[in-house]
Every structure is written in structure tokens, then in C-alpha cells.
Amino acid sequence: MIRVEPEGAVTWMTIDRPEVHNALTLEGYADLRGALREFDADERRRVAVVLGAGGRAFSTGSDMKGSSWHPAEGEPLRVTEDPDGDLTRKPVIAAIDGYCLGGGLEWALRCDIRIATPRSSFSLPEPRWGALAGYGLHHLPRLIGPGDALYLQLTGDRIDAERALRHGIVQELVEPDRLRARASEIAAMIVRCSPMAIEAIKQTIWFNVRQGVEDSYRFVAPLALAIGRSEDVREGPRAFVDKREPRWKGR
Numbered sequence: 188m189i190r191v192e193p194e195g196a197v198t199w200m201t202i203d204r205p206e207v208h209n210a211l212t213l214e215g216y217a218d219l220r221g222a223l224r225e226f227d228a229d230e231r232r233r234v235a236v237v238l239g240a241g242g243r244a245f246s247t248g249s250d251m252k253g254s255s256w257h258p259a260e261g262e263p264l265r266v267t268e269d270p271d272g273d274l275t276r277k278p279v280i281a282a283i284d285g286y287c288l289g290g291g292l293e294w295a296l297r298c299d300i301r302i303a304t305p306r307s308s309f310s311l312p313e314p315r316w317g318a319l320a321g322y323g324l325h326h327l328p329r330l331i332g333p334g335d336a337l338y339l340q341l342t343g344d345r346i347d348a349e350r351a352l353r354h355g356i357v358q359e360l361v362e363p364d365r366l367r368a369r370a371s372e373i374a375a376m377i378v379r380c381s382p383m384a385i386e387a388i389k390q391t392i393w394f395n396v397r398q399g400v401e402d403s404y405r406f407v408a409p410l411a412l413a414i415g416r417s418e419d420v421r422e423g424p425r426a427f428v429d430k431r432e433p434r435w436k437g438r
Contacts, residue, residue: 188202188203188204188211188212188215189201189202189203189215189218189219189222190203190240191222191225191226193229193231196231196232196233196234196374196378197232197233197234197235197371197374197378198222198226198229198234198235198236199235199236199238200219200222200226200235200236200238201238201239201240202215202237202239202240202245202246203240204240205239205240205241205243205244206241207247207250208241208243208244208247208285208286209239209240209241209244209246209247210246210247210249210250210251211246211248211249211250211290211291212249212250215250216290219294223235223275223279224275226275226277227276227277233277233278233374233377233378233382233385234277234278234279234280234374234377234378235275235277235278235279236279236280236281236282236371236374237279237280237281237294237298238281238282238283238284238366238367238370239283239284239285239291242284242285242363243284243285243286244284244285244286244288244291245281245282245283245284245285245286245287245291245295245303245307246286246287246288246290246291246294247286247288247289247291248288248289248290248291248292248293249290251316251424251428252428276390277385277389278299278377278389279297279298279299280298280299280300280301280302280373280374281294281295281300281301281302282303282366282367282369282370283295283301283302283303283304283307283357284303284304284306284363284366285304285307285308286308287303287307287308287309288308288309288310288311288312289310289311289312289313289320290321292309292310292311292323292356293311293320293321293322293323295356296322296323296326296327296330296356297322299389300358300373301356301357301358302357302358302361302366302369302370302373303348303351303352303357303360303361304348304360304361304362304363304366305348305349305360305362306348306363307347307351307357308345308346308347308348309339309346309348309351309356310339310343310344310345310346311324311327311339311340311343312343313340314341315343315423315433316420316423316424316427316433317417317419317420317421317422317423317424317433317435318414318415318420318423319410319411319414320340323340324340324403325400325404325407326396326400327339327340329396329400330354330355330356330396331354331355331356335354417438418436418438419433419435419436419437419438422434422435422436
């Protein structure tokens with residue numbers, strides 16, 4: 188599901204499922220983590236760029252038709268959690284064009300720099316499916332503050348690229364035909380810097396961002412388990428697949 192293309196000091200990683208807006212199964216998430224680990228271990232590569240195929244989506248997150256979203260009765264919803272966000276030692280750029288939703292936005296938040304096209308849009312719609320966000324639940328408030336993070340996650344609303352830029356979710360907007368070139372330019376600026384300095388900067392900043400996040404994960408664990416075993420977490424994906432409004436039971 189992930190197409191990897193080394194190009195000099197830069198590794199391009201394309202989420203390649205355009206027929207489903209680059210939605211990922213659990214195996215797809217594992218493929219992306221594996222690609223990042225291989226990039227991090229290759230000393231010839233200095234920067235990775237993650238993007239989505241097809242020009243319509245970076246990623247819409249988890250594949251709602253996948254089996255992980257439809258657990259058997261009594262089994263909890265399967266999610267992947269990583270408090271450290273699968274961070275690499277080296278910089279990773281997210282080049283976003285189109286939908287960046289749910290787990291797709293969470294993967295973009297794991298990256299160090301995010302650029303996007305004006306036609307891109309962003310949301311964490313998990314509550315509309317009866318679920319909780321994972322990485323975004325804990326890290327988005329640290330990036331944009333509690334008020335804006337609460338708005339996005341309490342409503343599931345989708346915001347446009349201009350608002351994402353104002354919030355600091357993305358650092359820059361570029362036209363679609365310039366997205367790859369601009370990502371390449373940013374990567375080139377990073378490559379010109381000292382690898383040791385870059386690694387130290389990244390480790391220091393993410394260390395500060397992650398302060399207290401372990402407590403956040405511990406706090407939400409029993410809440411997430413209760414939701415993961417609920418009837419509502421099954422109803423949400425069913426309603427999405429059936430293209431109808433969910434009938435919540437609150438249990």
C-alpha cells in the first residue's frame with residue numbers, strides 16, 4: 188500500500204490506494220511504519236516525504252470497510268497506538284493534497300513539517316463513528332491549543348486549508364502543481380544542514396511536545412476500552428458503510 192522511491196538524500200513515500208482515497212487497513216499502517224523504519228536506518232537518506240496518490244486525498248485514515256472496524260460481539264475495536272508517534276530520528280515532511288481525515292490527519296501530525304494545497308481539508312471525525320481519535324486526541328491540543336482541538340473533535344467538522352494554516356496544522360499552502368517541487372525544496376534546505384544538528388533539534392522539540400503525553404494515554408485507557416467494547420462503536424461503521432445516520436444507544 189506504500190510506494191517507496193529513494194531519490195538521492197530524499198525518500199518519497201506514497202500512500203497508494205487512490206480508489207479509496209488512500210484509506211489504510213491495519214496492514215497499511217504497518218507498511219507505512221515499516222517504510223519509515225527502513226528510511227531511518229539508511230544513512231544515505233536524510234529526509235522523507237509522505238504523500239497520497241491520485242490528487243484527491245492524502246489519506247482518509249482507516250478503511251471503514253476493513254475488518255478491524257467491525258469487531259465480533261464482545262471484542263473491542265482494534266486500533267494502533269504509539270505515544271511517541273512512530274517518530275524517526277530524521278525529518279519527515281507531509282505533502283498534503285485533498286482529504287486529510289481521521290488517521291490520515293493523525294499520520295500528518297506525526298510528521299515534522301506539513302505543507303498542503305488550497306483544496307485540502309482536515310478533520311478528526313471519529314466521534315461520528317462512535318470512536319475516539321488516537322494520536323490526535325493527545326497531540327492536537329499541544330499543537331493548536333485546547334479550544335480549536337475541542338472544536339475539531341467534538342464536532343467532527345471538516346476545516347479547509349486556510350483555517351488549517353491559521354491553526355498551525357500546516358506550515359504552508361502551495362498550488363497542486365507545485366506541491367512535490369516545494370517539498371523537494373524544503374528537503375534540500377534540510378539536507379544542507381548538519382545531520383547531527385538536525386537530529387538534536389528534532390529530538391529536543393519532540394521531547395518538549397511529548398511531556399505529559401504518557402499520563403494522557405493512561406487517563407484515556409479505560410475510557411477508550413469502554414468505547415471500544417460498546418454497541419455504538421459497531422453502529423458507527425455500519426451506518427457509514429450503509430450510508431445512513433447512526434442510531435446511537437449510548438452504551
